[in-house]
Amino acid sequence: MADTVIDGIVTCGHGKEFIVYAGGVQYRCHLRKKVKFATDQTTPVAVGDDVVITVIKAAEGVIEEVRPRRTVLSRPAIGRETSEHVLAANVDSLVIVASVAEPVLRPGLIDRFLIAAEAGHLTPAIVINKADLETTSETEEVIAVYRGLGYELFVTSTVSGIGLDDLRRFLKDHRSLFCGHSGVGKSSLLNQLLPGISLRTSNVSAVTGKGRHTTSSMELFHLPDGGFVIDTPGLKVLGLWRVDRESLASYYPEMEAYRDRCRFTGCHHLAEPDCAVKQAVETGHITRLRYDNYCHIYDSLSDPGWS
Numbered sequence: 001m002a003d004t005v006i007d008g009i010v011t012c013g014h015g016k017e018f019i020v021y022a023g024g025v026q027y028r029c030h031l032r033k034k035v036k037f038a039t040d041q042t043t044p045v046a047v048g049d050d051v052v053i054t055v056i057k058a059a060e061g062v063i064e065e066v067r068p069r070r071t072v073l074s075r076p077a078i079g080r081e082t083s084e085h086v087l088a089a090n091v092d093s094l095v096i097v098a099s100v101a102e103p104v105l106r107p108g109l110i111d112r113f114l115i116a117a118e119a120g121h122l123t124p125a126i127v128i129n130k131a132d133l134e135t136t137s138e139t140e141e142v143i144a145v146y147r148g149l150g151y152e153l154f155v156t157s158t159v160s161g162i163g164l165d166d167l168r169r170f171l172k173d174h175r176s177l178f179c180g181h182s183g184v185g186k187s188s189l190l191n192q193l194l195p196g197i198s199l200r201t202s203n204v205s206a207v208t209g210k211g212r213h214t215t216s217s218m219e220l221f222h223l224p225d226g227g228f229v230i231d232t233p234g235l236k237v238l239g240l241w242r243v244d245r246e247s248l249a250s251y252y253p254e255m256e257a258y259r260d261r262c263r264f265t266g267c268h269h270l271a272e273p274d275c276a277v278k279q280a281v282e283t284g285h286i287t288r289l290r291y292d293n294y295c296h297i298y299d300s301l302s303d304p305g306w307s
């Protein structure tokens with residue numbers, strides 16, 4: 001009997017083994033050698049990849065081919081910065097989750113995810129979760145700044161239920177990936193947004209105020225009306241793939257608008273004299289919050305060992 005060859009989507013990966021969902025069935029698959037060595041990336045197959053598999057047993061197969069990726073969420077491979085690590089493929093929306101408190105809101109990570117989304121052709125959205133906790137003026141500022149820049153931003157709480165209907169509507173028919181620090185409530189949100197799933201969640205440590213890295217690997221969940229959502233383990237930092245000091249400002253649209261008015265072409269908007277961007281920060285046309293994030297990320301890009 002001829003082998004059955006079918007199309008599927010990678011929903012989960014553990015070491016050399018991948019789960020591929022095809023025609024309503026989950027297949028445990030390994031990779032054909034030619035797929036493994038087809039690229040110089042550390043991730044020849046990523047969650048979200050459209051693949052072709054040969055079925056070898058009832059629920060077992062071999063990945064024969066990876067279809068071209070429409071979008072990628074990438075970072076430099078840890079310990080091998082010249083190699084691309086594709087965190088997920090073919091995702092339309094990157095849902096960047098932060099929380100009002102526990103853990104504290106760090107807008108620097110939001111910017112890193114916004115940059116990675118743009119670089120990989122994903123549309124970003126921001127979720128500020130745990131709205132039931134006491135909100136500080138810094139949090140209010142973050143919400144105002146990103147809304148002011150035109151980003152879709154949802155304020156949510158899995159405790160009070162605020163914002164969940166809007167977020168559910170946003171996810172409908174989309175392919176989304178939830179990302180952010182550990183403990184911000186990514187899995188808790190998905191438990192409420194997706195019918196019939198029950199992901200493990202756990203408390204933020206009272207001692208460190210940090211999440212406990214409860215989710216340990218990525219997992220893809222289909223939505224009832226089409227599309228999917230991927231839950232991911234919390235990240236402390238996100239290294240930026242193919243973003244360097246020269247190109248960083250191009251990811252800050254509000255800074256790009258002033259670039260031609262700087263005295264020097266190729267101005268980095270740091271110590272240079274007559275910098276229109278710095279003047280715009282002084283006059284409040286560019287927010288200090290975003291400019292500071294830019295400066296921090298710029299500094300981090302100097303260290304070749306950084307990831």
Ligand SMILES: Nc1nc2c(ncn2[C@@H]2O[C@H](COP(=O)(O)OP(=O)(O)OP(=O)(O)O)[C@@H](O)[C@H]2O)c(=O)[nH]1
Binds near residue numbers: 133158187189200216
């Ligand atoms: N007060 C409050 N607590 C929440 C809310 N959402 C989640 N939590 C709590 O926050 C803690 C962490 O939630 P998780 O869903 O495990 O967080 P996560 O982002 O998936 O964390 P990792 O899997 O480690 O990346 C749990 O104790 C949740 O009950 C919320 O809206 N308000």
Ligand SMILES: [Mg+2]
Binds near residue numbers: 188234
């Ligand atoms: Mg989780």
Ligand SMILES: [Zn+2]
Binds near residue numbers: 267270272275277
């Ligand atoms: Zn400048």
